[in-house]
Amino acid sequence: MTSPHTTYVGVLDLFTVGIGPSSSHTVGPMRAARDFVDRIGESLPDVAGLEVELFGSLAATGRGHGTPHAVLLGLEGCAPDQVSTAEVRERTDRMERERAIRLGDAIRVAYTAEDIVMSPHTVLAHHTNGLRLTAHDGAGAPVAEETYFSVGGGFVVREVDGGHEPVRARHQRDAAGQVPLPFGTAAELLDVCTRERLSIAEVALRNELATRTETEVRAGVLGIRDAMTECVACGTTSSGELPGGLGVRRRAPAWAARLREEDPDRDAAYSQDWVNLVALAVNEENADGGRVVTAPTNGAAGVIPAVLEYATHYSPAARAAEDAAALDRIAVTFLLTAAAIGSLYKARASISGAEVGCQGEVGSASSMAAGGLAAVLGGTPEQVENAAEIAMEHNLGLTCDPVGGLVQIPCIERNAIAAGKAVNAAKMAMWGDGTHRVSLDQVIETMRQTGRDMSDKYKETATGGLAVNVVEC
Structure with a gap:
């Protein structure tokens, strides 16, 4: 019997292309x-x-x-x-x-x-x-x-x-109540994986097939990956000052040039620098009103592309990949896994900074990315769930206090920090066997309660925190 909270949120519902900044x-x-x-x-x-x-x-x-x-x-x-x-x-x-x-x-x-x-x-x-x-x-x-x-x-x-x-976008399809493998909690998701002998990504794929063909699903997911890649390309080639009057200048182009010079062969020693670059590039593009992928929100749009960059360049699977098709499979596994985790946050808590603070945006993105990376690293469903739990546990209580009401300070750097947490969480989970004391369900519920108790001035109103302690001019 599934949870009363069971609500299917598909990968192409959770990840959509839109314009910045929010x-x-x-x-x-x-x-x-x-x-x-x-x-x-x-x-x-x-x-x-x-x-x-x-x-x-x-x-x-x-x-x-x-x-x-x-x-x-x-x-x-x-x-x-x-x-x-x-x-x-x-x-x-x-x-x-x-x-x-x-x-x-x-x-x-x-x-x-x-x-x-x-x-x-x-x-x-x-x-x-x-x-x-x-x-x-x-x-x-x-x-x-x-x-x-x-x-x-x-x-x-x-x-x-x-x-x-x-209100659905015209490309979205209502699959609520139609999916063959419903789950409303992480525990139920793990039970489905055990019963069906499937990975989390495979469970997500089975559910997607309720409304689309496998060809459509894979094309859609890779289209999301490509949109993320295009956003990074724009973010690393566009310079100047971001709009809004804070005087924040784009850093990604200079960082990209430096990294290409210092690390032309993509050495693993520079992996965190590339993760940081991707996160900054995406969120600078978002702050400028560019096209980004909501992942699961615009304010957190850089976390998942940044960790996907790690997965497709530095994971053992990526190092062993012999062709583009192998890298495509990595991206599909990563994004399907991340979406399954994201659907739990959407259904059981919130991904809205205005409702629960930035823990619901950057925190959930970090959790989703950690789970996706653990899957690419060969993790069991239990290790994936552990990775997602670790990442969110250390984003609990994160406030949403944008200076000037702009998605710039602290939002841009916050994405890079959260991406780093996701990579570390996945690595920590992979050193264990999936057994852990705190469950993902407990952390999601804690995030929901923390958001409920959080003062409204820390929920995207720009009336507390950095928003009132940083002089805007």
Whole structure:
């Protein structure tokens, strides 16, 4: 019998491509606004005015996270996994110049980012990241009104009949209740692995096959890997100062040049330096509004690519790989394993910094990456679970206190540190036999409780911690 918390979250649901700097503050609101326009449907020509209100954390750090423009882009019909950074800049410039948007990319409505109402001290019941959108006709009568919640990782739910229903990206498929090997806890996952004689990655693959062919799953997972690789390439070749006024300069290009000179043969002695580089490159790109993979969030987007870099260059399997196909198999094993672990955090606790602090973002990413690396290192399901537990145990209580409400300080370096923790956690787990005192389920529950007890000023509101102790100018 499976846990009542059993909720399937697939690899292509957990890992999606979007634009920076925040999955909860940029990707989610854009997705919600686009869904709102879709629901207006044939009544779109009747719309003459708009009202948008952001609540709680979404309002508190919304401007620093680019939320107002993300909402406007969604109202124009943009999807976070399809819009390019160039299109974002072109549309934003045009909206500011014309002081209007093109609702559904068709109907001109006078509305600007400054018109969006920010209500940081009003927190709606379901989640601190709330937004309400209203459209009305020329006489002021409502055409449509919806309330949404951006619950972390780009996931969005819509308020409906006193409850909530998920808003899915168009590429996502609802597999809840359909998977052949359901699990709601890490203990249940291990039981499934034992009963079916499967690895965690193989369990995840079996569940993915409920809605996709194996060819589609592998292509999708490798597409996520490729998007991560492209993000690293952009991050290591783009220089200059990050937007927002903090004066943070990109470091990744200089680091990349130095590493290529000092370590042309990718010696294992430099492995941590390459992990650091990848994490910084991805999160600098995210901070600049570039295209990243939510893994499981944008604020934590650099951890998993950084540890995947270790897995595909420094693991014994990578050293023994004779062709690209072998490296593909490593990436698929890593990402499927990480997704299975991530689904536990999504279902049983939270991956939202606004809800549980950065332990839910960087902490869960570190845990997922540790498990993925342990799998690539040949770990048993028990060793993989141990690696994931170790990584999260040492991210418990991590606050979300971005300086200036920007995903820069301490977020960029924090990803590199968390990636290093993940590598170390996997290595520690591999030196054991999988037997350990503290379970992953206990750590996930502890993270949930810690987030519940954490002061709101440490939950992505920029009202505590570094955000108030670092002078912004």
